Amino acid sequence: MLRISLLIVLSLFPVASTAQGFGGPVRVVDGDTLDVGAVRVRLHGIDAPELGQICTNPDGATWDCGTWVADQVRARIATRDARCETVDTDRYGRTVATCRVAGQDVGRMLVTDGLALAYRKYSMAYDLDEKSAVVAGRGLHGHLMARPEDHRRAVREERAQQNAAPNADCPIKGNVSSKGRRIYHMPGQADYARTVIRPATGERWFCDEAAARAAGWRRAKR
Secondary structure (H helix, E strand, O other): OHHHHHHHHHHHOOOOOOOOEEEEEEEEEEOOEEEEOOEEEEEOOEEOOOOOOEEEOOOOOEEEHHHHHHHHHHHHHOOOEEEEEEEEEOOOOOEEEEEEEOOEEHHHHHHHOOOOEEOOOOOOOOHHHHHHHHHHOOHHHHOEOOOHHHHHHHHHHHHHHHOOOOOOOOOEEEEEOOOOOEEEEOOOOOOOOOOOOOHHHOOEEEOOHHHHHHOOOEEOOO
16 A cells, blocks of 8 residues: 555655657767757767867968868768767856767767877766877877867967957957947956957947947947
């Protein structure tokens, strides 16, 4: 009788599953980012070169290894069905997950083949796979390549330098939106850092808010 009562209670209040599995056909975005069904996935524990990232051959020739890797991943798993398990959500809103295609761990396959690096900052799961790929000189390991995280840092620093105010006394960014609205951003506002000033499109720097308003710009709401 007690067992029957317990089953009734469990049927009324089901226990939530801890597994967050999902699946679907794969669309390759880049070397470590996939769309699995309707879910944007950042593969857990690996880091692939960014689209447009340049590698150098031993003879000095350069090439876009980020796009090459994306093409290699696409050739292996695009349109195939993947099964994934959620690990986390990153700051861009992507689902961080481990995925399998035909039972094979996609992250391990890419690191083993030298198409991605073990992202030890987040996981040591593929540490030995990368080391074996380095010894064998597979894929990217036969070329000179900055680690993707170092490449991203260098790109951010370069953009920050390019977007620095030409005059320290005039730091206000007068931006023109895609709809033609003139909006200025003050240092410390939410979108200030990522707003790029393009003088060729009519955008400009201002030294004070009064000048910005007089020129027809309005202050950003946040």
